[in-house]
Each structure stands twice: as structure tokens, then as C-alpha cells.
Amino acid sequence: MGLTIFRRGGKGNWILRGTVAGARIYESTGTDQRRLADAKRIRRETELLERATLGRKATVTFAEAALAYLETGGEGRYLSRILEHFGPAKLLAEVDAEAVNAAARALYPEAAPATITRQLITPISAVVNMAAEDGLCAPRRFRRRGTGLARLDWITPEEAERLIAEIRAHVPHILRPVAILLGGGARTGEALTLERGDLYEATGEAFLAKTKNGEARMIRFPGRALAMILEGGLPEAGRICRTPKGRAYVVTGAHGGQIKGALERAVAAAGLDPRRVTPHVLRHTWATWYYAATRDFGALMDLGGWKSAVMANRYRKxxxxxxxxxxVAHGWHFDRAEFRQPAPAVVVPFRRAAR
Incomplete structure (x- = not known):
């Protein structure tokens, strides 16, 4: 028995119904046009017969693999454009280097290599890698694009002073997250989700429960950064970084888009290049500053949350x-001497020597 199409009550979208190769099907065609519905019926029957004959591995589509990836919590930020490009019938087995290059030419014809890697190659690799783990395709690797050079951007203390002044003047709601990035080295998503109860004012520290690598850590602020964080008063509870309307930021990723526009305005007003100074560059800046002030590479790795010395070195410029x-001249004391209590004096009672 093959598939047939029908409509409930003679109206609405056509529905597929029937059994093909032992698989019972009852699903919408997604269209109310008879001609398109019939074409989908034929294609669906062919797909089911091929799958029964050749096996699922040979017939699974990229769209099916992407759906499984998203259902397990995968990042979908850049997948919609890729799925639109490949379409619903693109087989997973057909997504090879040539297909990726064609997608890059179609979707990102003028993009920088790093953008193509981040927005195209990385999400495709994630879908394919999970499908390979599930036995749906052979493992494969896609060449990532880039210059091969580590990012060199960071800002000087003098540039930071100009930037902070413009933030206070024009976009004061981002002063707190910028202080957390510059003074504590948090990732943008970590800064924006910092809870009031996880900030320890007495010691100038903050506990990051949810981090990119899944491992909680403590970060430590110099007094200058803590003063900026406390400026204007903290909310009594909840996240301490808020929008101009006083609402907590909605964080769906670690890219800094929530404060990027406001930061760009302040950066431009400070006479800096918005292409060079982004929320993430402030984390690079913290790493550079912290090491220059302390020469403590082990603490840099711990506070920055890096498991690899190679990665920490990429951030330290x-x-x-x-x-x-x-x-120090600008008040950034990374030795944090102001938070260290002097040891109590030990009074030794005087005893007269016996004669």
C-alpha cells in the first residue's frame, strides 16, 4: 500500500496517509494545493523506499541531522541560513568540502575568513559531528578559514579612560558590564548573568556559576573596577547588569550582542575604532593588563577560566x-592590596628575667 492524500472536511492542508516499506505515515504536506501535495507524496514515497533499501545512513538529510542537533540543545544561531541554502532534501552525505565552499560563496561572498568559520563551518561541523556519533554518517573534518594569526587587539589604559568617560556620558547602563569585563576578565555572557548574591563587595570578588566551559570559577576585581560596578547602586536581587529599562538581559549566547550597539557608540565617541574594540576585546584587554601588572601566568589561567596555556597565551598580548x-597611574591595582587586611599585631608580654 502506498501513500494517499486527503483533506479533513475537504479543506485545509493535504495530509499524507499510508504505509510504505513497513513504515506507517500520517503527516501534513504543509500545503493546500493538490499539485504540490501530490509531488510531496511521490517524493516521500521515494524517500521511504530508498531508506528501506539503502539504509538510513544513505538517505538521512542535513535538515534531519540539524533537527536532531537542535533537539539535544545545540546552538542554532546561524543554522537557519544554512538550512535555507541546503533545502530540505540535501543529503547529509552530500555535505562535503565542495558543498561548504559553495555555501560560503552564496551566503557570505564578502565576509572575512573568520566570519565564514564562525557562522558557516562551525555550525555545519557541529551537526555533522553529532550525526557521526549517532552512526548516521562517516566522520569528516572541514578546513577552517582564517589568517592563522591570533587576535592582537586590546586597549591601553589611556584609551580605556576615554571610553569610560563616554560610557558614563552616553550609555551609563553598560558601565557595570564593561567594568566586569575590563576588571575581572569575564566573558560577556558571564558578566550579563552575574547575580547579586554572587558578588562579594567586601573582598572584591564574584562567583561565576555558569561559564562557557561548564566549570564555575571565582574572579577578582581591582578596587577601581569594583567602584564602577557599585556605581549607581545595585539591585537588591537578581542579575546586576540591566538594560536602560531596568530589565535583566536575555542571554542566548556569548557573543556580546546585547551591549554591542551601545558599546560601539561609546567607542566611536571616544575616537576609537568600533571594528577593533568589541565586548570580547575587553576580555583580551583584561588578560593583557593582568599579566603586565602581576606576571602571574598561573593566576591568569585560573581567573580567566582557560584549561590550556596555549589559549591563555592567545589572550595575553x-x-x-x-x-x-x-x-597603577590610572588606578588599576591588580595586586588588590586594598582588599588585603593587615595581619593583626602579635603582642608578646614582657617578662622580667629571674635573678
Missing amino acids: IAPEDLGARL
């Missing part, structure tokens, strides 16, 4: 020898 002194 080459800086002039006087950077540490310039930071």
Missing part, C-alpha cells in the same frame, strides 16, 4: 614594559 606602571 605583547605589551610595552611600562604598561604595569601606567595601569
